[in-house]
Amino acid sequence: MTRNLRLVGRGVAAGTAIGRAVVAVRDAGQVRYRLSASGVDRERQRLKAARTETRLQLEEISTRVSRTVGQAQAAIFAAQLLMLDDPMFTARVDALIRTERINADWALDRALGELRDVFTREGDAWLRERAGDLADVGGRLQRNLRPGRDPLVDFVRELDGPLIVIADELSPSIAAQLDWTKVRGLVCDVGSPTHHTVILVRSLGIPAVVGLGSATQIILPGQTVAVDGATGEVVIEPGDEALTRWRQRASVAEAAHKKLDELRAVPAETADGVRIRLDANLEIAEEVARVNDVGAEGIGLYRSEFLLDRAPASGAVDEATQTETYRRLLAAMAPRPVTVRTFDAGEERWEATARAGGHRERFGLRGVRAALHHDDRFRGQIRALLSAASSGHLRILLPFVTSAAEARHARALIADIVREIPGAPTVAIGAMIEVPAAALMAEHIASEVDFLSVGTNDLIQYTLVIDRTDERLSGHYEPLEPSVLRLLRMIASAGRRSGKDLSVCGEMAADPLMVALLVGLGFRAFSMTPAAIPVVKRALRAVDTRQVARLAREALVAGSAEDVHALLAPLAAAMSEEGQTASWINR
Amino acid sequence: MIAQSVTVVNALGLHARAAARFVHRAGQFRSRIRVARDSQTVDGKSILGLLLLAAARGTVLDLSIDGDDEAQAMAALVDLAARGFEDP
Numbered sequence: 001m002t003r004n005l006r007l008v009g010r011g012v013a014a015g016t017a018i019g020r021a022v023v024a025v026r027d028a029g030q031v032r033y034r035l036s037a038s039g040v041d042r043e044r045q046r047l048k049a050a051r052t053e054t055r056l057q058l059e060e061i062s063t064r065v066s067r068t069v070g071q072a073q074a075a076i077f078a079a080q081l082l083m084l085d086d087p088m089f090t091a092r093v094d095a096l097i098r099t100e101r102i103n104a105d106w107a108l109d110r111a112l113g114e115l116r117d118v119f120t121r122e123g124d125a126w127l128r129e130r131a132g133d134l135a136d137v138g139g140r141l142q143r144n145l146r147p148g149r150d151p152l153v154d155f156v157r158e159l160d161g162p163l164i165v166i167a168d169e170l171s172p173s174i175a176a177q178l179d180w181t182k183v184r185g186l187v188c189d190v191g192s193p194t195h196h197t198v199i200l201v202r203s204l205g206i207p208a209v210v211g212l213g214s215a216t217q218i219i220l221p222g223q224t225v226a227v228d229g230a231t232g233e234v235v236i237e238p239g240d241e242a243l244t245r246w247r248q249r250a251s252v253a254e255a256a257h258k259k260l261d262e263l264r265a266v267p268a269e270t271a272d273g274v275r276i277r278l279d280a281n282l283e284i285a286e287e288v289a290r291v292n293d294v295g296a297e298g299i300g301l302y303r304s305e306f307l308l309d310r311a312p313a314s315g316a317v318d319e320a321t322q323t324e325t326y327r328r329l330l331a332a333m334a335p336r337p338v339t340v341r342t343f344d345a346g347e348e349r350w351e352a353t354a355r356a357g358g359h360r361e362r363f364g365l366r367g368v369r370a371a372l373h374h375d376d377r378f379r380g381q382i383r384a385l386l387s388a389a390s391s392g393h394l395r396i397l398l399p400f401v402t403s404a405a406e407a408r409h410a411r412a413l414i415a416d417i418v419r420e421i422p423g424a425p426t427v428a429i430g431a432m433i434e435v436p437a438a439a440l441m442a443e444h445i446a447s448e449v450d451f452l453s454v455g456t457n458d459l460i461q462y463t464l465v466i467d468r469t470d471e472r473l474s475g476h477y478e479p480l481e482p483s484v485l486r487l488l489r490m491i492a493s494a495g496r497r498s499g500k501d502l503s504v505c506g507e508m509a510a511d512p513l514m515v516a517l518l519v520g521l522g523f524r525a526f527s528m529t530p531a532a533i534p535v536v537k538r539a540l541r542a543v544d545t546r547q548v549a550r551l552a553r554e555a556l557v558a559g560s561a562e563d564v565h566a567l568l569a570p571l572a573a574a575m576s577e578e579g580q581t582a583s584w585i586n587r
Numbered sequence: 588m589i590a591q592s593v594t595v596v597n598a599l600g601l602h603a604r605a606a607a608r609f610v611h612r613a614g615q616f617r618s619r620i621r622v623a624r625d626s627q628t629v630d631g632k633s634i635l636g637l638l639l640l641a642a643a644r645g646t647v648l649d650l651s652i653d654g655d656d657e658a659q660a661m662a663a664l665v666d667l668a669a670r671g672f673e674d675p
Binding site: 072075076078079082083086087088089115118119127130133134 | 603604606607610611630632633634635636638639641
């Protein structure tokens with residue numbers, strides 16, 4: 001048994017947690033957990049029910065096939081029915097649940113694995129094909145263990161916390177449905193700081209470590225796991241020494257939190273008295289209380305596509321539900337503004353098959369392009385937003401705008417809907433600047449809209465041609481590339497010349513050092529994950545705008561990201577010395 | 588317990604459909620039924636077990652049956668094998 005084994009990955013959401021491991025693989029399609037004595041009976045019952053259901057399905061298919069195709073073809077299902085009741089298979093699954101105290105999904109997977117090994121070892125091609133039949137029956141049986149439900153979501157509901165989810169990868173649609181009062185930490189084999197799931201857990205204050213490679217194989221279900229989302233440390237079965245260290249870190253974090261709390265009511269300002277607006281990003285409308293806790297001046301980015309994640313597999317979410325969600329959110333924040341970004345979902349998100357995998361980003365119909373293409377979906381969302389608008393201060397943000405014409409078209413569409421709704425209030429319409437084309441044409445886009453919002457995650461991705469979900473490229477995702485900084489500078493200038501409101505809402509805005517540089521580039525408003533607001537606010541109080549403007553000018557003519565890092569090193573060092581951030585200005 | 592050997596006579600050997608028929612027939616008896624090929628012995632009521640024997644035409648299988656209806660079971664299974672597992 002592994003004891004006190006330390007793994008180090010990439011800490012992407014700060015905080016510490018200790019809990020029992022639940023392992024989820026195949027995009028959370030399969031969950032592994034060690035059962036309590038009472039859990040054993042429940043899992044055996046579940047297996048029995050799934051077997052009954054599978055038998056009924058196979059009998060029905062067999063009858064249908066023999067009627068419509070022929071008896072010979074139906075025989076394969078007769079063979080599958082026998083496999084279902086085979087002593088080498090289901091009895092083995094049941095035995096594994098009883099003796100190893102593991103959940104049915106896991107036991108089923110292990111039994112199938114054992115049989116597959118035997119079948120393929122025999123080396124006979126014909127026999128290997130029969131293994132295909134077995135996999136077919138096994139897959140059907142597994143689906144019937146939790147029909148129509150996401151296994152991980154369903155399983156967490158039945159367990160007692162605190163739990164740590166160990167996943168190969170976790171899609172945002174599963175993450176959005178998890179009970180995070182029980183799941184206190186997340187560990188993933190793959191992932192990056194800008195993955196949607198990571199953005200979500202960070203906003204919930206849940207520590208996360210990603211990029212561990214094979215955590216799902218090393219960490220056994222049911223083991224106690226300690227996670228530090230700042231250092232990236234994961235300790236399996238921590239000993240007394242590690243536990244003490246974790247308790248210390250928790251109390252240090254609490255003390256730092258208290259100190260930051262004192263700044264809550266103070267407006268964000270630089271050392272030389274320049275006022276900076278700090279808004280919060282929000283993914284789940286019900287989490288709005290966290291935004292109020294940290295003293296955000298508004299919601300700079302509500303990622304409405306998370307509504308889709310919680311909708312049924314069809315991806316549809318009806319207008320009435322949307323209206324109610326927006327209404328509650330607006331009322332909770334009033335009179336402060338709430339910027340709702342319309343669905344920023346690629347095509348794959350609208351299809352049920354998207355849940356089965358295929359997470360790689362594609363150049364498809366995204367953002368406002370999708371809105372203009374499938375305008376019924378967009379119209380529905382705009383109608384819901386306008387119906388809710390009277391409850392507070394609403395701003396509508398269009399994602400993925402690539403040209404002034406696109407912004408103009410979307411705006412015209414919205415104007416049509418406004419005319420359909422009697423008494424609809426005037427609502428500010430903004431455009432996301434998150435692709436190089438939009439950055440280059442920001443001034444023209446600004447003339448079509450009321451405000452601009454910079455999405456740095458995508459801007460970096462599309463400028464540097466980095467797929468954020470491809471772990472092989474994660475090292476190349478570099479916000480400080482001068483190419484990115486030059487585009488940001490263009491956007492800041494366009495914003496200033498147009499006189500339109502401009503803010504930055506990507507992950508860069510949550511990093512105090514980046515924020516200092518962005519202030520130097522001319523930005524004065526930021527929207528970030530709620531937990532970052534107090535940290536950024538404190539850091540800003542030590543920033544002199546003239547000094548960072550000078551740094552920004554040097555960064556813009558630098559030849560590489562390394563050079564920019566070197567330029568920022570003194571500032572970074574000063575910022576990391578907690579409480580002494582003010583001193584660097586006088587050096 | 589009784590034992591007897593049979594030879595696989597049908598062209599396709601003990602394939603999935605043939606094995607399914609064997610298991611079906613075996614399942615109608617209370618006795619414990621074992622099927623062996625060389626050193627490998629499997630449960631005669633397990634289709635997965637029978638498939639693992641990979642018994643092609645001409646393979647000799649040793650049946651051993653133990654229980655109160657062993658005689659009827661042996662007669663039925665030997666007959667099934669002789670008829671090529673009812674392959675067309």
